[in-house]
Amino acid sequence: MSDFPSGKNDGRGNFSKSTYTRYRDVVNDFLQTQDVSDLMEVEPRDINRWNQLLQRRDYARTTRDGKLETLEVFFKWAESEWRAPRGDKQLSETIIRKRDDLDVSGDEKSRAGDDNHRISTKRAEKIAGHLAKHQYASRQMIEFLLIYHVGIRKSGLLSINCDDVKPRKGIIQIRNRPEETGVRLKRGNNGERDVNIASGVMSVVTDYIEENRTQPKDGSDALLTSWAGRIDDSTLYRDITGLTKCGECTDDDGNSLVNQNASDCPESIGCHDLRRVAITRMRDEGVSWDTISGRVNATVQMLKDHYDSPTHSQAADRRKEEILNAL
Structure with a gap:
């Protein structure tokens, strides 16, 4: 060649x-x-x-x-x-x-962002509701909720240990411990922070730890586990695409898609895109750029350029109150 x-x-x-x-x-x-x-x-x-x-x-x-x-x-x-x-x-x-x-x-x-490969907030809420009803406090529910609620990167999510979850303080600690966890935060030690967790989400996380978390054979304190130990990014990816596939797509033999081939569904998204949905949602709810920046560990300019992707309707709703007050 x-x-x-x-x-x-x-x-x-x-x-x-x-x-x-x-x-x-x-x-x-x-x-x-x-x-x-x-x-x-x-x-x-x-x-x-x-x-x-x-x-x-x-x-x-x-x-x-x-x-x-x-x-x-x-x-x-x-x-x-x-x-x-x-x-x-x-x-x-x-x-x-x-x-x-x-x-x-x-x-x-011509832009660095990726505006269309996303799901709507309404669909994300529907997925969360389905999980609460049918897969409550499952590993998949924890993965989806923490990305959607926090806007966390996959490296941050995979790095979390059970001991990093602090229910009384209402926070989860994100720490860079690559030697211990095998996961390096994208920004290394600069990616360390404590993130506030809503009480409802924290309750699901603690229920998962107490009732449904798989105890790995390696004795790891990882939050997200399989029988072998801390899950890796490919497992996390399959879980998220499996949750976000449309449910109607089939493979070449006419069988419904499963987690292993869920990415074949054009409506499925991965962790990165779900993070973008979370950031857009926070902006729609009036959270300031500075607050989002600290929560998701990205600069304000980076967020504006690459992650925030409102629909025309969402953008208009954001401007509505300011415009009406001005006029």
């Missing part, structure tokens, strides 16, 4: 060094993760698996679209050179369909 694309001097053609590096890294990631040694043997299911891997990594939709676009360019070149299947099995067509499913607009690409 070293001659893609051909170049006059350094093998990069007219590409800048950064563009060449991006293409190389994306293509190598696909080849290595899908164990590809011969492009002529690549099948659409390999593309599907790689796309699912990007979802499990919790990339924003715009990021996933960019990586798919890069791979699309590569396979169009490979097909034109008769180095990849052509005709009905053109892999570039499979990638185009995956990008169509993402439906990333040109305006979205």
Whole structure:
């Protein structure tokens, strides 16, 4: 693959060094993760698996679209050179369909945010209500509630120990202990903080710890566990996509999607997108940018640029009181 694309001097053609590096890294990631040694043997299911891997990594939709676009360019070149299947099995067509499913607009690409891959507050509340009725104080309910209530990153959520939960104080401590937990907060020690937890949510968390938490064989004090120990980010991702899938999608055999393939549902979202829903919800409820910044551990400018994504109606509701008072 070293001659893609051909170049006059350094093998990069007219590409800048950064563009060449991006293409190389994306293509190598696909080849290595899908164990590809011969492009002529690549099948659409390999593309599907790689796309699912990007979802499990919790990339924003715009990021996933960019990586798919890069791979699309590569396979169009490979097909034109008769180095990849052509005709009905053109892999570039499979990638185009995956990008169509993402439906990333040109305006979205010009922004760092990811406005449409989200669920509404109403749907989030419906999911929380369903969990309270059918899976009360389950691990999945705790995962969903803490992301939706706190706007916490997945690294922060996975780092929590039972001892970090302080019901009397009404807080959960977020601490950076990578040697102990195997999880590093995104901002390291700068990500440490105490977050206030509403009494109703705290009651669910304590009920989970006392009644439903799986005692892991490694004796870990982790809040979120399986029989083996602290869960990892892939398990958390599957849990969240499983909770947010529409319930109507099926696999190729007509079977309902389960947690393992819930990301195939176009309506499912991962932890990153649920965090964005939580931040938008806090803004809609009148919480100040400064307060949200401390709670979710992100700068105000970062929140404004990347996370807050109100609908037109929500934005109008935010402006309503100020405008009416002014006029």
